[in-house]
Amino acid sequence: MFLRLLYQSFRRQQRRKLLAGFAVTLGVAVATAMIAVGVDVGDKINRELRSYGANLVVYPAEAALDVRVGDQEVKPTSPDAQLIESNLPKIKGIFWAHNILAFAPILDVKAEGEGRSLWILGTYFNKKLRFGIDDFQTGVRTLYPYWKVEGAWPADDTSEALIGTRVAADLHKRTGDIMTISGHELRITGILTTGGQEESAVVVPLSVAQQIAGTPNRVDRVYVSALTKPEDEFARRDPDRMTAADRDRWYCSPYANSIALQLRETFPGAKAEQIRQAAQNEGTVLSHISGMMLLIALAALIAAALAVSAAMATTILERRHEVGLMKSLGATASTIASLFVTEASLLALGGGLLGFAFGSLIAQRIGSAIFHSRVEITPVLLPVVMLLALLVTIGGSAAAICRALSLDPVVVLRGDA
Amino acid sequence: MSVRASMFAHLLKRGLLGRGNRPLIAFVALILASTMITAMLNLNYGLEKKLSYDFRLYGANVTVAAPEGQALPPNAESRAQSLLGSDALVVPFAFAVAHTASGDAVVVAGTDMASVQHLNEWWLVSRWPSEDEALVGAKASAYLPSYDKGFDLSFSGRLLHVRQAGTLKTGADEENRIYLPLGVFEAWTNLTPSLLEISVSGPEERVNSALAQLQSAFPQAQVRPVRQLLEAEGAVIRRMRSVMLASTLLISLTVALCVLSTLTSSVLERRRDFAVMKAIGSSQKSINALFAGEATVIATFAGITGYTMGSILAAWIAQINFHAPVAPQIQVLPMVIVASVALALLAALVPLARLQRLEPAGILKGE
Secondary structure, three states: OHHHHHHHHHHHOHHHHHHHHHHHHHHHHHHHHHHHHHHHHHHHHHHHHHHHOOOEEEEEOOOOOOOOOOOOOOOOOOHHHOEEHHHHHHHHHOOOHHHEEEEEEEEEEEEEEOOEEEEEEEEOOOEEEEEOOEEEEEOHHHHOOOOEEEEOOOOOOOOEEEEEHHHHHHHOOOOOOEEEEOOEEEEEEEEEEOOOHHHHEEEEEHHHHHHHHOOOOEEOEEEEEEOOEOOOHHHHOOHHHOOHHHHHHHHOOOEHHHHHHHHHHHOOOEEEEEOHHHHHHHHHHHHHHHHHHHHHHHHHHHHHHHHHHHHHHHHHHOOHHHHHHHHHOOOOHHHHHHHHHHHHHHHHHHHHHHHHHHHHHHHHHHHHHHHOOOOOOOOOHHHHHHHHHHHHHHHHHHHHHHHHHHOOHHHHHHOOO | OOHHHHHHHHHHHHHHHOOOOHHHHHHHHHHHHHHHHHHHHHHHHHHHHHHHHHHHOOOOOEEEEOOOOOOOOOOHHHHHHHHHOOOOEEEEEEEEEEEEOOOOEEEEEEEOHHHHHHHOOOOEEOOOOOOOEEEEEOOHHHHOOOHHHOEEEEEOOEEEEEEEEEEEEOOOHHHHEEEEEHHHHHHHHOOOOOEEEEEOOOOHHHHHHHHHHHHHHOOOOEEEEOHHHHHHHHHHHHHHHHHHHHHHHHHHHHHHHHHHHHHHHHHHOOHHHHHHHHHOOOOHHHHHHHHHHHHHHHHHHHHHHHHHHHHHHHHHHHHHHHOOOOOOOOOHHHHHHHHHHHHHHHHHHHHHHHHHOOOHHHHHHOO
C-alpha cells in the first residue's frame, strides 16, 4: 500500500515532482561547482603567480659578497664557494619534488669580448635532465616566462647566445651576428628583454660559461620555482625546536621554508632561502583569493539550501487536501510523515546525483575555459553533497509536513484552510 | 478614480496583504535570489581593487634609473611624487661601493627608511634604524664586526662610523648591502639618488600613463615597468575576473531558476481566485494585469531588501577575507530590481498562460 501510494504520487504529480526535483538538482549543481572551483582555485592561481619567477634560491654557504649595483661590477667567485652542477637533478628527488615547477642554475662570469668587459650569464634554457628514471626539461624558459626574446631561444650545450637589449644597443649587435668572447665564438640567436638587470648580460648555455670561466661542473646559484602553501604561524617556527611529530608535519607541508630545508639537504654546504618578495606576497594573494572563493561557495551553498527548502515547502503545502483525505481515511500521522519523507529522500537522491554530475560538468567547463586545465573534483565531495541534499530536502519539508498534519481534515477538505 | 481602477487597486491590496502567509514563501525566495545576485555583483566590482592592492605589497612596479654612473636631477623624488599624486609611493635610492675596515668591498645604499619600510613590507628586518643607524643585509653582516660596537666604512678616503640597527633578510641581492638613511649617506659620499622605485596603484592603463609621464619628465633616465610583477598581476586579475563572472552567472542563474519553481507553484495555487474572477466576468487582460501588478510590487520590495542584505553579505565576506569591506555599488540596485521583477513576471505569466486554456467551471469544480 505504502509503495503504491509512493509510486502513484510520482506518477500523478509529475509537474510538482519535476519542479521540486529541478530545484534540488540545480541547488546541488551550484553547490558542487562552487565548492569544486573554490577548493581548486588556490592551486590554479598559485600556478599563475609562479609566472613571477623563482621563489627559492640555493647558494653556497661560503659565497662572497655580491658587489653589484645594477650592472656595474661582477666579482669573480672562487670555485670552492660554488655548487656542483651534477647535483642539480637531485632537486627532483626531494619530498616535494612534484611542487617544483622549474629551476635554473646561474653562473656569472666576467669576460673580455668585443673590446670591453662583458657580463656573461650561464644558465639552462630548456635543458633535458634525468633523475632516476624520470626525464624532464627545465630552465629559464619555464622559470621566467616574462623573459621576452626577439628572435629565437638558443639551444643548450651549443655555442648560441642571447644578448641583453642594453648590451645589444651598446655593441650594435643584432640577431645572427657572431661575437667573440675570450676566444669563444658565439652566435646570437635573439635579443633579450626582461625589465631587469639581465638586459645588460650576454646569456649563454651553462656549459659555455663554465668553459669561459674555467670552472667545469660549477654553478653560482640555483633559482627554484615551487608551488608553496601560504606561510602561517606554524610555518615560521624553527624546525629544530619542534617535537618530532610537529617537525614531521612541518617537513611534510609544502611551506617555502620546508622546501628550502629539503633543498639544503640536497646540496651539502649550501644555503637555501625563500625569496621573500615572491614567497611572502604570493601567500597573501593566494590566501585572499581562496578564502574569498570558499566564502562565496559557502554563501552559494546556504542560498541553494534555502531555495530548495522553499521549493519543498511549497510543494507540500499544496498537498493539504491529500493529507486531509489520508487522515480522514485513518492514516496515522507517522504513516503520512514517512510517506512524505520517503518522497523527499527519493527526490534528494535523484536530484542530488543528477546535480552532482551537472555541477562537476560546470566546474570542468569553468576550469578548461579559464585556466585551460582540469578542475580536481575529490570523490569525497559526492557523499558530502548527497548528505547535504538529503538534509536540506527533508529539513525543508519538515516544517511544511508538520503544518499539513496539524490541520483538521474537515477544515482542509471543505477548502477553508 | 474610476470604479474599475479602484477595484483593481483594492484587489491588488488584498492580494498583497490579505492572504495570510502564502505569498511569504515567494517573497522570501525572491529576496534570496536578489541577495545572492547583489552580493556577487558587489564582490565582482570590489575584487579587482582588493587584488591590485595585494599586488602593491610586492613593492615597486615602476623604476626610474639614471644613466650609468650619473645621478638623477636633484629634485627628482618630489617631481615624480607631484606628477603621480599622493597615492603613488616614490622611494629614492643612492648607491656607492665602499670598503669595510678589513678591506672587503660592499655596496652601501642610501634611502628613505620610512618609505622603503612602507614600499617593501616583505623585508624581514630585526630592527629598523633610527636617524643615524644602518640596516645591514644578512650576508653583509658576516663581514662586519659584532653588533653593538658599530663599524667603519670608507668611501674615496672618507670614513664613516655607524652603528647597526638590525639585519635585513630578503633572500635576494639586498642581503649583500648596507642601507643608510639618505641624509647620512649624502653627507658622507656627496652622491645623490640614481634610482627611484615607484609603486603606482591602479589598473594597467594607469601604470602605462605613469610610465609615459615619468619618461617625459626625466628624458635622460631609463623609465621601466617591473615586467615580472605586472605580468603576474595581469594574469591573476584576468583569471579572477573570469572566475568571478562565471560564478556570478552560475549562482545567479541557478538560484533564480530554483526560485522560479517556487514562484510558479505559488501562482498555480491561486487558480481558484483566477477562475472566480473569470467566472464573474473580468477580462483576461485585467486578470493578467492584476497578477503582473502583484508580482511587480512584491518583486520590487524583495529586490530592495535583497540589495540591502546582499550588500551586507558582500561587505562581510570582504571584511573577513581582506580585512576591509567592499562598498555597496549603487549601480547594482536597478539591475537587481529588474532581475527580481523579471523573475516574478516570468513565474506569473507562464502558469497564467496555461490557466487561460482551462474553463473556470472546471477549475472551480476542482479538476
